[in-house]
Amino acid sequence: MRRALMALMGTAAGTVLLVGAKAGFSSPSSDPALQPQSAQSPVPGTSAGPSQAPPAGADPTGAGAPGASPAAGKTTQPAGTKTTAPAGKPATTAAKPPRTTMKDGTFNGNPIYVDYGNVELSIVVAGGKITDVKVLDSPSEHSRSVQINNSALPKLRAEALAAQSANIDTVSGATYTSSGYKLSLQSAIDRAFQA
Structure with a gap:
């Protein structure tokens, strides 16, 4: 349930950002004053010019929307745990093999x-x-x-x-x-x- 809510929030935030980019509005996450310091400084060896700007709808911080956690839409799990597939249909027993001779x-x-x-x-x-x-x-x-x-x-x-x-x-x-x-x-x- 929690994952579904986080995925829904991430999708909604992405849609808002995409619509805002198409309409020419800036999203709060693209405002340098609202970004964390690590997102403001360019990666060494790259330039942070307009040619390096992320594509429309992309969120450079991974935050999605104001107030959303950086892991919105992503799942994390503690080290050493195993991931299992969601429960599907219960395993069925093998069908009885067909007869090789006719029954009397x-x-x-x-x-x-x-x-x-x-x-x-x-x-x-x-x-x-x-x-x-x-x-x-x-x-x-x-x-x-x-x-x-x-x-x-x-x-x-x-x-x-x-x-x-x-x-x-x-x-x-x-x-x-x-x-x-x-x-x-x-x-x-x-x-x-x-x-």
């Missing part, structure tokens, strides 16, 4: 809308492997969709069991069903790894 059980995939209807699957995992893929929903509103799915779904199931992943080939003539099958299968596999 039955996991439903997301229902995926494709042209002509939804495709939704569930997988059965035993011993960390997919042992069965069940179709919970598939396009069935049109007789042609039923005919295509009766041919495509067993092929997709066999490929999924062989690959043990959703990285399977699309069945020719059943592009929509195949894409929905892969997406629903992948979401079920993801759930098996996250369980």
